[in-house]
Amino acid sequence: MTKDNFNCPTCLKMENVSLLAQKAIFGINNKNIRKINLVWLELTGCSGNIISLLNGSKPGFKKLILNMTNFVYDNSLMAAEGEAAMEKLFNIIGSDYILAVEGAVSTKDNGLYNIIGRWKGEPVTAYRAITELGESASYVIAVGTCASDGGISAANPNPAQCVGIDRILQKKIIKLPGCPCHPDWFIGTLAHIMLFGEPQLDQRNRPLMFYSTLIHDICPRRPFFNNGIFASKLGEPACMFKIGCRGPVTRTDCPIRKWNQEVNWPIGDDTPCIGCAMLGFPDQMEPFISYDTI
Amino acid sequence: MNDSIISMITNSINSMEKTIDDLIYVKDSNTKRKLINRLKNQVSNIKLMATELQTLSSTINLQMGMDNPQRLSRTELEKYTGKDSMPAYIAVDNVIYDVSNVSAWGGATHFGLSAGQDVTAQFNSCHGGQSILQKLPIVGEVAND
Numbered sequence: 522m523t524k525d526n527f528n529c530p531t532c533l534k535m536e537n538v539s540l541l542a543q544k545a546i547f548g549i550n551n552k553n554i555r556k557i558n559l560v561w562l563e564l565t566g567c568s569g570n571i572i573s574l575l576n577g578s579k580p581g582f583k584k585l586i587l588n589m590t591n592f593v594y595d596n597s598l599m600a601a602e603g604e605a606a607m608e609k610l611f612n613i614i615g616s617d618y619i620l621a622v623e624g625a626v627s628t629k630d631n632g633l634y635n636i637i638g639r640w641k642g643e644p645v646t647a648y649r650a651i652t653e654l655g656e657s658a659s660y661v662i663a664v665g666t667c668a669s670d671g672g673i674s675a676a677n678p679n680p681a682q683c684v685g686i687d688r689i690l691q692k693k694i695i696k697l698p699g700c701p702c703h704p705d706w707f708i709g710t711l712a713h714i715m716l717f718g719e720p721q722l723d724q725r726n727r728p729l730m731f732y733s734t735l736i737h738d739i740c741p742r743r744p745f746f747n748n749g750i751f752a753s754k755l756g757e758p759a760c761m762f763k764i765g766c767r768g769p770v771t772r773t774d775c776p777i778r779k780w781n782q783e784v785n786w787p788i789g790d791d792t793p794c795i796g797c798a799m800l801g802f803p804d805q806m807e808p809f810i811s812y813d814t815i
Numbered sequence: 816m817n818d819s820i821i822s823m824i825t826n827s828i829n830s831m832e833k834t835i836d837d838l839i840y841v842k843d844s845n846t847k848r849k850l851i852n853r854l855k856n857q858v859s860n861i862k863l864m865a866t867e868l869q870t871l872s873s874t875i876n877l878q879m880g881m882d883n884p885q886r887l888s889r890t891e892l893e894k895y896t897g898k899d900s901m902p903a904y905i906a907v908d909n910v911i912y913d914v915s916n917v918s919a920w921g922g923a924t925h926f927g928l929s930a931g932q933d934v935t936a937q938f939n940s941c942h943g944g945q946s947i948l949q950k951l952p953i954v955g956e957v958a959n960d
Binding site (some may be wrong): 737746749761762763764765766767768769770793801804805806807808810811813814 | 897898899903916918919921922923924925926927
């Protein structure tokens with residue numbers, strides 16, 4: 522934040538994640554709050570959200586697992602494997618923990634299309650894992666579009682009959698859609714829960730602090746739209762509405778938060794927003810690009 | 816609204832004609848000046864009413880998309896896909912709207928729907944009761960095939 526924009530509410534939003542995380546860590550260090558157990562469950566997806574989280578910087582992943590949380594389980598990152606890992610996962614039931622879930626739930630044939638491990642000699646389906654761990658978690662956070670609404674895993678023809686976790690659990694799910702979820706969106710939400718409880722959510726259960734504004738409304742290329750200056754192909758520095766940009770229907774703070782530690786974002790790199798954080802992605806956001814509409 | 820303005824303009828013109836008749840016969844310079852002032856006021860009023868009429872007419876034209884609303888059959892509507900230099904039209908409740916420059920219709924598509932279609936059912940299921948349609952330019956109405 523510079524002198525020029527310190528009063529801008531949009532720019533102030535940028536500061537919220539690191540401030541929240543700092544407060545949470547400060548509170549833990551001063552024993553005002555306690556470290557929370559964090560379980561990261563990967564279901565039917567691509568592991569893109571945990572990779573995205575590794576790219577976080579407010580704080581970085583190392584600080585997240587050492588100073589903010591007890592990182593109990595993630596199949597991609599934990600040292601334990603096999604039965605030992607599953608033991609850790611199921612032993613958390615009964616304790617106080619936050620469950621972060623990425624990936625949709627495959628429901629066909631009682632979930633047999635996605636086995637996430639074996640425990641006590643039995644295969645454990647993603648369906649069973651989310652049902653048992655979800656119901657006893659103090660908070661459930663759907664990280665990414667697949668966990669939130671089915672996403673790519675549930676795209677037509679959806680052979681494994683995938684659904685978002687809200688179709689399985691009978692409790693409130695905090696949704697952080699995005700393909701992938703921005704690390705700030707997860708860390709900010711987690712820190713808010715630790716400090717103040719559930720953040721203010723919109724009608725689709727997305728935290729307002731990240732999902733309140735249409736991309737189109739804060740897009741740096743909005744003046745091009747207002748003046749009818751449209752790109753006809755990728756690479757043209759103009760509004761990409763005519764070639765199918767979904768910024769006008771997608772609510773995230775990508776234009777200001779950007780990605781890869783504030784390096785850039787899709788429209789900044791001359792590709793249209795594909796609405797990856799929107800309900801109905803990907804089927805209802807297609808076609809991602811149209812060349813014959815201008 | 817238009818009719819009442821036209822009626823007011825007609826009344827003003829009648830008054831002006833009467834003032835002009837009076838002016839022809841009046842000899843007193845003081846009275847003549849008063850009549851000329853009255854005439855100027857009446858001209859000014861007519862100008863105001865004409866401007867108002869023009870504004871109303873542009874608003875109606877803007878909403879109608881053009882001076883003469885189009886009547887398109889559903890088969891003709893299918894050509895207006897927003898592709899190959901054609902505008903993007905949709906129909907809701909037999910009214911045809913131009914969504915070529917509506918931001919939510921990027922690439923002439925909207926949540927899996929394409930322009931050139933009657934989207935009444937989809938509109939009612941997602942936006943029923945909302946005032947979205949009032950902001951869209953109308954180009955005409957659907958005629959039976």
